[in-house]
Amino acid sequence: MADLWDSFWRALLYCLHPRVLLWSLLPLVLAGLLVGGLGVAHWESSVASVRAALEQSSLLGSLLDWLASIGATQLRGLLAPLVIVALALPVVALVSLLLVALLVAPAVVRLVAERRFPGQGAARIAPWWHSPLWALACTVAALAALVLSIPLWFVPPLVLVLPPLIWGWLTCRVLSFEVLARHATAEERRLVLRRRRWPLLWMGLVCGFLGTLPSAVWTLGPLALAFAPVLVLVAVWLYTLVFTFSACWFAHYALVDLQRLRADVPAPIPVLPSATGATIP
Numbered sequence: 001m002a003d004l005w006d007s008f009w010r011a012l013l014y015c016l017h018p019r020v021l022l023w024s025l026l027p028l029v030l031a032g033l034l035v036g037g038l039g040v041a042h043w044e045s046s047v048a049s050v051r052a053a054l055e056q057s058s059l060l061g062s063l064l065d066w067l068a069s070i071g072a073t074q075l076r077g078l079l080a081p082l083v084i085v086a087l088a089l090p091v092v093a094l095v096s097l098l099l100v101a102l103l104v105a106p107a108v109v110r111l112v113a114e115r116r117f118p119g120q121g122a123a124r125i126a127p128w129w130h131s132p133l134w135a136l137a138c139t140v141a142a143l144a145a146l147v148l149s150i151p152l153w154f155v156p157p158l159v160l161v162l163p164p165l166i167w168g169w170l171t172c173r174v175l176s177f178e179v180l181a182r183h184a185t186a187e188e189r190r191l192v193l194r195r196r197r198w199p200l201l202w203m204g205l206v207c208g209f210l211g212t213l214p215s216a217v218w219t220l221g222p223l224a225l226a227f228a229p230v231l232v233l234v235a236v237w238l239y240t241l242v243f244t245f246s247a248c249w250f251a252h253y254a255l256v257d258l259q260r261l262r263a264d265v266p267a268p269i270p271v272l273p274s275a276t277g278a279t280i281p
Contacts, residue, residue, distance in 0.1 A: 020107075102132060108247045112251040145166045179254045
């Protein structure tokens with residue numbers, strides 16, 4: 001627990017470092033351009049398609065007619081945009097996480113290693129393609145879990161718990177691998193992940209619940225849809241900050257444990273040549 005809290009406050013301080021703030025702008029710009037471009041190009045057509053699909057459903061059509069009968073025509077017009085926003089938010093969060101993991105996390109790990117562990121160095125850096133391949137595999141598993149868990153979202157308590165749990169698991173798997181892949185051998189990485197499995201998962205869950213906070217900007221209702229382009233950029237920025245903090249937290253915690261692991265391993269006994277040519281242990 002002491003290591004968790006120590007790495008937590010260190011991560012908060014590192015998020016204020018000028019270099020970390022500058023690095024976090026790159027995912028923000030890329031994700032903002034991607035989301036903004038898709039929104040400009042497909043927003044109107046998407047709203048029309050979703051509205052047509054909703055009206056074709058007999059159950060939803062009855063609900064929309066009932067809303068119109070009680071004078072809630074404004075809610076009828078907002079339903080399709082709200083559906084699109086609800087479907088887009090997980091995608092925005094996922095894109096932000098992957099961009100931070102691939103663009104910011106390596107720089108954060110280097111910064112933490114240079115400032116806190118200057119003598120540790122990288123034992124054997126994994127091939128560059130390991131990280132995106134691992135992130136892709138974990139992302140597919142998380143998306144499958146999200147889709148399979150959708151029926152459980154209709155149970156009120158579970159809708160507030162299951163998505164953050166899945167996002168937390170994904171954050172843990174992606175960021176812990178990214179941190180250790182650059183400073184640990186494959187065997188060291190497996191040892192750290194195995195003996196610190198539960199603390200790392202707990203960290204991921206905390207980050208997963210923090211990742212739900214940007215969704216709060218859409219609780220403004222009709223006002224949120226009126227300022228949707230601005231709020232999308234705000235949500236992307238918040239997602240980027242949360243995942244940048246997560247990268248700092250995992251870097252501090254995992255590298256401390258890696259240093260402790262190496263200190264526990266006894267150094268090999270040197271073999272010296274004797275005067276007769278034989279080796280002496």
